[in-house]
Amino acid sequence: xxxxxxxxxxFNEIVKPAPGQFHGGIHPAEFKSVSNTQTxxxxxxxxxxxxxxxxxxxxxATPIVSVGDKVVAGQLIAKKQGAISANLHTPLAGExxxxxxxxxxxxxxxxxxxVTIQVDDDQDLSNQKxxxxxxxxxADWTLCEPEELISQIALAGIVGLGGATFPTNVKLKAQSIxxxxxxAMECEPYITCDDRLLREQPERVLQGALIAARATAANNIIFxxxxxxxxxxxxxxxxxxxxxxxxxxxxxxxxxxxxxxGEKQTIELITGQQVPxxxxxSALGLVIQNVATLHAIYEAIVNRKPLTRRLVTITGNLVTKxxxxxxPFGTPIEYIMQIFSISQSDCKRVxxxxxxxxxSITNFSAPVTKATNCLIFNRPDxxxxxxxxSATKHDPCIxxxxxxxxxxxxxxxxxxxxxxxxxxxxxxxxxxxxxxxECGACAYVCPSEIPLVQYYRYGKSAINKIKQNxxxxxxxxxxFDFREMRIARTKAERALKHQKAAEARQKAAENKPAxxxxxxxxxNDALARVKAKKAALNEPAEHSSxxxxxxxx
Amino acid sequence: xxxxLIATLTLVxxxxxxxGLLGFASIKFKVEGNPxxxxxxxxxxxxxxxxxxxxxCKPYAQAIAEGEAxxxxxxxxxxxxxxxxxxxxxxxxxLDESCGEESLPRVAVIREDECxxxxxxxxxxxxxxxxxxxxxxxxxxxxxxxxxxLCVPPCPVDCIDMPEIEVTIxxxxxxxxxxxxxxxxxxxxxxx
Numbered sequence: 176x177x178x179x180x181x182x183x184x185x186f187n188e189i190v191k192p193a194p195g196q197f198h199g200g201i202h203p204a205e206f207k208s209v210s211n212t213q214t215x216x217x218x219x220x221x222x223x224x225x226x227x228x229x230x231x232x233x234x235x236a237t238p239i240v241s242v243g244d245k246v247v248a249g250q251l252i253a254k255k256q257g258a259i260s261a262n263l264h265t266p267l268a269g270e271x272x273x274x275x276x277x278x279x280x281x282x283x284x285x286x287x288x289x290v291t292i293q294v295d296d297d298q299d300l301s302n303q304k305x306x307x308x309x310x311x312x313x314a315d316w317t318l319c320e321p322e323e324l325i326s327q328i329a330l331a332g333i334v335g336l337g338g339a340t341f342p343t344n345v346k347l348k349a350q351s352i353x354x355x356x357x358x359a360m361e362c363e364p365y366i367t368c369d370d371r372l373l374r375e376q377p378e379r380v381l382q383g384a385l386i387a388a389r390a391t392a393a394n395n396i397i398f399x400x401x402x403x404x405x406x407x408x409x410x411x412x413x414x415x416x417x418x419x420x421x422x423x424x425x426x427x428x429x430x431x432x433x434x435x436x437g438e439k440q441t442i443e444l445i446t447g448q449q450v451p452x453x454x455x456x457s458a459l460g461l462v463i464q465n466v467a468t469l470h471a472i473y474e475a476i477v478n479r480k481p482l483t484r485r486l487v488t489i490t491g492n493l494v495t496k497x498x499x500x501x502x503p504f505g506t507p508i509e510y511i512m513q514i515f516s517i518s519q520s521d522c523k524r525v526x527x528x529x530x531x532x533x534x535s536i537t538n539f540s541a542p543v544t545k546a547t548n549c550l551i552f553n554r555p556d557x558x559x560x561x562x563x564x565s566a567t568k569h570d571p572c573i574x575x576x577x578x579x580x581x582x583x584x585x586x587x588x589x590x591x592x593x594x595x596x597x598x599x600x601x602x603x604x605x606x607x608x609x610x611x612x613e614c615g616a617c618a619y620v621c622p623s624e625i626p627l628v629q630y631y632r633y634g635k636s637a638i639n640k641i642k643q644n645x646x647x648x649x650x651x652x653x654x655f656d657f658r659e660m661r662i663a664r665t666k667a668e669r670a671l672k673h674q675k676a677a678e679a680r681q682k683a684a685e686n687k688p689a690x691x692x693x694x695x696x697x698x699n700d701a702l703a704r705v706k707a708k709k710a711a712l713n714e715p716a717e718h719s720s721x722x723x724x725x726x727x728x
Numbered sequence: 729x730x731x732x733l734i735a736t737l738t739l740v741x742x743x744x745x746x747x748g749l750l751g752f753a754s755i756k757f758k759v760e761g762n763p764x765x766x767x768x769x770x771x772x773x774x775x776x777x778x779x780x781x782x783x784x785c786k787p788y789a790q791a792i793a794e795g796e797a798x799x800x801x802x803x804x805x806x807x808x809x810x811x812x813x814x815x816x817x818x819x820x821x822x823l824d825e826s827c828g829e830e831s832l833p834r835v836a837v838i839r840e841d842e843c844x845x846x847x848x849x850x851x852x853x854x855x856x857x858x859x860x861x862x863x864x865x866x867x868x869x870x871x872x873x874x875x876x877x878l879c880v881p882p883c884p885v886d887c888i889d890m891p892e893i894e895v896t897i898x899x900x901x902x903x904x905x906x907x908x909x910x911x912x913x914x915x916x917x918x919x920x
Contacts, residue, residue: 229897283900569905596906629905636901643899648774651874654855655776655784 184402184428189412193399193429195447197440199581200432201616203364203531205403210490211367213498215375218514220267224292224505225542226252227279231334232341233259238290244271249309249481252290255332261342261545262332264309266483266503269294280508280527280541282534289542292505310479316386321347324390324476331475332482337436337465338528340546343472346464347390349457355393356445356456356463357384359400359407360429360436363529366549368486369466371499373400373407376470377414383469385420386476391462395423399441403431433531434614438463440583452610467548487543491552493517502543508550509539517552526551531615570623578617578627584610588617588627595630600641603634611635764816765793771811775803776854777876779828784854797821802828803875832892834875836868842887849879849888 229235236253246265253263269292276286310330313319329344361369373380384396400408408426415424429435429444439450450456456463474480490497494515508525524537527547578588586607594603611631618627768789780800782788792798798812799821813820823830845863857873860866880888
């Protein structure tokens, strides 16, 4: 595997080759040309939107509209809840018809809360004004304080559009940042939305990057890009020259290799340094943002538009006009299939995301969300080898070690497999399971076609569950101990009270003056008198009886 | 004779020094209670349900330390027995069925309109997860409930249900490929 630049790129003071490299990686067929020749366009607006309330990492947003409400394009429909969560806005005007759980593309097939909107007929998606300008007006962003920019980004509901959907405002709050890295690697096959965006609207992305740099107080910007995107590099470097930004902006070109777009892999390529396990890039003074996210930041700050749509690569051999399209969030996939005349009988399943890290689903009612960067509709190939999730269908591991050479995080995938198969959680964790980025490079090279990533996901969720149970058990233990303590305390208190009362009684008895009121004396006197009387009565009686007796005698 | 004396005295001296050190250590590093009891208690699920026949997890941990069987904890289940066996280096046993069966986690739910406010369940709850007052409706703090069943028998009107906790989208777990039915597939390798 050569890690040399394979494409012809002109280097200059702006465009530089990447100084670092990362371990392993793979070179799958790219399938980028399927969709990257079409210019960006929009799709006709759907009749109905199904907007999931959870479209970001963290907590589900709380809906602030109710059934029957009329909403205008760009209106806030759900508020973020807690620190890690994101606002949601409706992309189109319409009426709320339903707030209920629906299928939203989760790999479990489970339903999640959604808001359904019946879209009004009289709107045109291509008309930019109908997109709404619902965010507060800001002064010129070059004069804004970082906090103002970050709060506007939070209001706009912007999350990482590379796929992780982590709220951008939280990420930008990181302290002591020196460099903003723009992740334009887009290393996964089929996906071309960032490539197209950089080719067509580099000035917006660049401005978005400058805004993000201001928000984090970064003093330079590096665009990280693979060498298979020569057009994007050219258009971006022209734009940088024309714009002559206040802080240094450069483009660093890395050889095309999957997964160079993984956050930690990008950093290794650009800086030659590794982010320590379990830490964030901010540990190295870096913050990393995706191209589409920066475009969204530009829209929020300069055009006051909340995040309501995204660029989606719609591709695959079943699509009539594969390319990149602005798709409003909540657009059902079955509607997209209708537009591109894909019949459900031809297409058994759609891959959401890339072919290596995405999910394939068969329920086409799932909507496009903030995380959906790519939709792949491929005709099932009879010769295509399906990757089976069942252990009974794949071959056993032959210990060839291919996976180890491919792993970009330098883990030992076959060891992880053994431990996951035998539920050895502690060993699994010690082998660095949680450093696995689930890129699928190991599974791609595996000659036995073992669904390795499935095993790791299984291990990760099992370990997380165990940890959660431990936390719960610890809390239950504390509550139980507290209750025991409380019961013992109440008992002791009661015993003490009884003892005190008894003591008090005794003391009272001792200290009491013999007869404070004279009653006792009176009683005693009376008793004594009675006794005396009795005695007196008995005495004469005895005397008298004797004489009587005597008399009788 | 002198060599013998020197050797004896050296050894005696050495013995005294060691004895002194050990004596000091036994006072300085004295461990209160039996540490193994705490370790066992860590492994137990802390439902405090008493199905093992002891009034709570800690007393059972104490009993295990004194030689009680490790297979008397249904909420801990097979995994719990395995962990205990590993900790104590004893053989893994099957769950003692006289104590109960391993079941999915449950949570107590009071049918609130039927509650008469007798406070009996509040007194029975080992983790103080029921709130309410005399002649007032009671309710269960679900996040704190361990699903131990102890509140069910004291209820005079039988208004407490113990439904299984439903899996939500947030705590859903990826299935193991080794335990996945053979017909479920993910067609990821469409490239190449």
